[in-house]
Amino acid sequence: MGNGYTLEFEKKLVELEKKIEELKRYAEEKGLDMAEEIAPLERRAQELAREIYSHLEPWQRVLIARHPKRPTFLELVSFIFQDFLELHGDRNFRDDPAMVGGLAWLDGRAVTVIGEQKGRDTKENLARNFGLPHPEGYRKALRLMQQAAKFGRPIISFIDVVGAYPGIEAEERGQGEAIARNLREMSILPVPIIAVITGEGGSGGALATGVGDRLYMLEHAYYSVISPEGCASILWKDATKAPEAAKALKFNAEDLLAFGVIDGIIPEPLGGAHRDPAQTAANIKRTIVAALEELVKIPGSMLVEERYRRLRRLGVYGTS
Amino acid sequence: MPLKELFNTKPKYVTIKPPTPAPPGGVETVERPEKKEIPDGLWTKCGGCGQTIYTKDLAKNLFVCPRCDHHFRIGARERINQLLDEGSFSELFADLRSVDPLGFPDYPAKLKRAQQESGLSEAILVGTGKLEGIPLGLGVMDANFMMGSMGSVVGEKVTRLIEYCLETRLPLVIVAAGGGGARMQEGVLSLMQMAKTSAALGRLGLAGILYISVLTDPTMGGVFASFATLGDIIICEPGALLGFTGPRVIQQTIRQTLPPGFQSSKFQLEHGLADMIVHRRELRSTIARLLRFHHYGGGA
Numbered sequence: 001m002g003n004g005y006t007l008e009f010e011k012k013l014v015e016l017e018k019k020i021e022e023l024k025r026y027a028e029e030k031g032l033d034m035a036e037e038i039a040p041l042e043r044r045a046q047e048l049a050r051e052i053y054s055h056l057e058p059w060q061r062v063l064i065a066r067h068p069k070r071p072t073f074l075e076l077v078s079f080i081f082q083d084f085l086e087l088h089g090d091r092n093f094r095d096d097p098a099m100v101g102g103l104a105w106l107d108g109r110a111v112t113v114i115g116e117q118k119g120r121d122t123k124e125n126l127a128r129n130f131g132l133p134h135p136e137g138y139r140k141a142l143r144l145m146q147q148a149a150k151f152g153r154p155i156i157s158f159i160d161v162v163g164a165y166p167g168i169e170a171e172e173r174g175q176g177e178a179i180a181r182n183l184r185e186m187s188i189l190p191v192p193i194i195a196v197i198t199g200e201g202g203s204g205g206a207l208a209t210g211v212g213d214r215l216y217m218l219e220h221a222y223y224s225v226i227s228p229e230g231c232a233s234i235l236w237k238d239a240t241k242a243p244e245a246a247k248a249l250k251f252n253a254e255d256l257l258a259f260g261v262i263d264g265i266i267p268e269p270l271g272g273a274h275r276d277p278a279q280t281a282a283n284i285k286r287t288i289v290a291a292l293e294e295l296v297k298i299p300g301s302m303l304v305e306e307r308y309r310r311l312r313r314l315g316v317y318g319t320s
Numbered sequence: 321m322p323l324k325e326l327f328n329t330k331p332k333y334v335t336i337k338p339p340t341p342a343p344p345g346g347v348e349t350v351e352r353p354e355k356k357e358i359p360d361g362l363w364t365k366c367g368g369c370g371q372t373i374y375t376k377d378l379a380k381n382l383f384v385c386p387r388c389d390h391h392f393r394i395g396a397r398e399r400i401n402q403l404l405d406e407g408s409f410s411e412l413f414a415d416l417r418s419v420d421p422l423g424f425p426d427y428p429a430k431l432k433r434a435q436q437e438s439g440l441s442e443a444i445l446v447g448t449g450k451l452e453g454i455p456l457g458l459g460v461m462d463a464n465f466m467m468g469s470m471g472s473v474v475g476e477k478v479t480r481l482i483e484y485c486l487e488t489r490l491p492l493v494i495v496a497a498g499g500g501g502a503r504m505q506e507g508v509l510s511l512m513q514m515a516k517t518s519a520a521l522g523r524l525g526l527a528g529i530l531y532i533s534v535l536t537d538p539t540m541g542g543v544f545a546s547f548a549t550l551g552d553i554i555i556c557e558p559g560a561l562l563g564f565t566g567p568r569v570i571q572q573t574i575r576q577t578l579p580p581g582f583q584s585s586k587f588q589l590e591h592g593l594a595d596m597i598v599h600r601r602e603l604r605s606t607i608a609r610l611l612r613f614h615h616y617g618g619g620a
C-alpha cells in the first residue's frame with residue numbers, strides 16, 4: 001500500500017506487500033527472473049486481503065472511514081463531475097472553508113454540489129477546521145441549494161463530517177438553528193436531492209445536508225447519532241471502549257439499509273476507498289447518475305411529497 | 321391535584337461526577353444534566369439562592385422561587401396544568417411505546433425505570449386543549465424521562481401532533497425540555513426524528529399555521545437543532561440552559577473557560593435566537609396574546 005498509514009489489522013498484509021515489492025525491485029536490479037517466487041506470494045497477499053477485509057468489525061470500518069488518505073470531497077468531485085466552479089459565502093457572515101459548494105456538470109447536466117472538505121495534511125486541516133462546519137457553512141449550503149431550486153438544478157450532497165463544530169462562536173451564531181432550518185428547508189425544495197455519505201456521518205452535523213430523495217452510503221462509511229467515543233464515555237465512562245460502542249450503535253451501511261434510512265450501499269475497492277479513489281468515484285458516479293435519471297422525470301411537487309413520505313416512515317415503535 | 325400525584329417520584333440524590341474526557345468527534349447530543357431538581361417532600365432547597373422553601377408555597381408560585389425567581393424544572397403534567405384551562409387537555413397518541421430496535425445495552429431497563437419514576441410513558445405528552453378559551457395543539461416534553469431525549473416515539477408524537485394541527489388548522493405550541501438531545505439508545509433512528517419533525521413543520525409553515533416554541537431548562541442537542549428552534553415565535557423561560565452542543569463538550573474541545581452566562585436564555589435572546597424571555601407567571605397570558613395577534617380565538 002505504501003501510503004504511510006497502516007491500520008493495526010492490516011499490518012500482516014502491508015508487510016507481505018512490502019516484501020513482494022522488495023523482491024520485485026531486487027529482481028529488476030539484478031536482472032533476475034523471479035516470477036515463480038513472486039507469484040505465490042502475490043496470491044497469498046490477495047487471499048490475506050480478502051480474509052481481512054471480509055470480516056471487518058464495525059470499529060475497524062470506522063478506522064477505514066476516517067483513514068487520512070480517504071478521498072475528500074474535492075477529490076471525489078474532480079473524478080465525478082466536469083468543470084466544477086466553486087461558489088463562496090453565506091451572504092451574511094463569512095465563507096466557511098469547511099463546507100464547499102458550487103456548480104458542476106454531471107454528464108451534460110448542470111447540478112449543484114455541496115460537501116464538507118477535510119484537509120489532507122495538518123496545514124489544510126487547520127485551514128478547513130478539520131471539515132467541521134460553523135453555522136455559516138450550513139447557511140452557505142442552504143443558500144446554494146435554494147439557488148439550485150430556483151434554477152431547477154438537481155442537488156448532489158456529499159457528507160463526510162465528524163460533526164458540526166462545537167465552539168463558542170458556533171453557538172453564538174446559532175449552530176442548532178442553522179441545522180434545524182436546513183432540515184426544514186431541504187424537505188420542501190422542489191428539485192431532486194441525492195446525498196451520499198462518503199466517510200463519516202457525524203450526527204446532526206451530517207444530517208444538516210442529508211435530507212433528500214435518495215441517501216446512499218459508501219460501504220465503510222458510518223452514520224450515527226453520536227461518535228463511538230462519545231457513546232462509550234457516556235455508557236462506560238471510558239472513551240477507549242469505542243470499539244464496543246461501534247457495535248452497539250448499529251451504524252454501518254448494512255444496518256441503515258435494514259432500518260430503511262438509506263437506499264443503497266456503494267461498494268468500495270477491497271481495503272477501502274483510499275486504495276483506489278478513482279474506482280470509488282466511478283462507483284459513486286454510477287449510482288447517482290442512475291438515481292438522477294429516475295428523479296428528474298418526477299415533477300417537483302411530487303418529489304417533495306414523496307420525500308416527506310420517506311421521512312415519515314422513519315422510526316421504530318410499538319403500541320401499548 | 322395533590323402534590324403526591326404531581327411528583328410521584330422517589331427522592332433523588334445529586335452525585336458529582338468527575339468530568340469525562342472530551343469524546344473525540346463526539347459533538348452534540350447527550351450530556352448528563354448536573355442537577356435533578358424535582359421538588360420533593362415538605363421542604364425544597366432552591367437551586368438559585370439556596371433558600372429552603374415550603375414546597376406548598378413553591379407549588380402555589382408555579383415552582384418559581386419566591387425569593388430569587390429561580391425557575392425550577394417542572395414535569396409535563398404540571399406544565400399542562402399551568403398553561404391550559406382546567407380540565408381542557410385531551411391527550412393524543414398516548415398508546416405509542418418505545419421499543420429497542422438496536423438491542424442496545426440496558427435500554428429496556430432504562431425505559432422501564434424512566435416510566436416508573438416519571439409516571440409517564442415517554443418524554444413527551446401531546447394533545448389538544450384550550451388556553452384562555454382558545455383551542456390549540458400542545459406538546460410538552462419532560463426532562464425527567466431519560467433527560468427529555470428524543471427517540472422514535474417522541475419524534476412520532478411530535479410529527480403526529482403537527483399533522484393533527486395541519487388537518488384541524490389549530491395553532492401549535494411545543495414546550496421543549498430535552499437535555500439529552502437525540503436519544504443515543506435508538507441510534508440513527510433518533511437522528512432521523514430531527515428530520516421528520518422539521519419536515520412536518522415545513523408543511524405546517526406552508527399552510528400558514530402558527531407555531532410557538534417554548535424553550536425550558538435544559539434544551540440541547542437534537543431537540544434544540546430541530547423543532548425547538550423552528551418556531552415562528554421562540555420564547556425562553558428565564559435562566560434556562562439552551563444550545564446545540566453541551567457546555568462540557570465545548571469546553572473540552574476548545575480548552576478555554578466558557579464566558580459567564582454562556583448558552584443561557586439571556587445569551588440566546590442577545591444573540592438573536594429567541595424572541596423573548598418570559599417569566600413563568602406571564603407565560604400563559606403571553607401565549608394567549610400571541611394567539612390573538614394571529615387571529616385565533618377571534619382576535620383582540
Ligand SMILES: [Zn+2]
Pocket residue numbers: 366367368369370371385386387388389390
Ligand atoms: Zn431561590
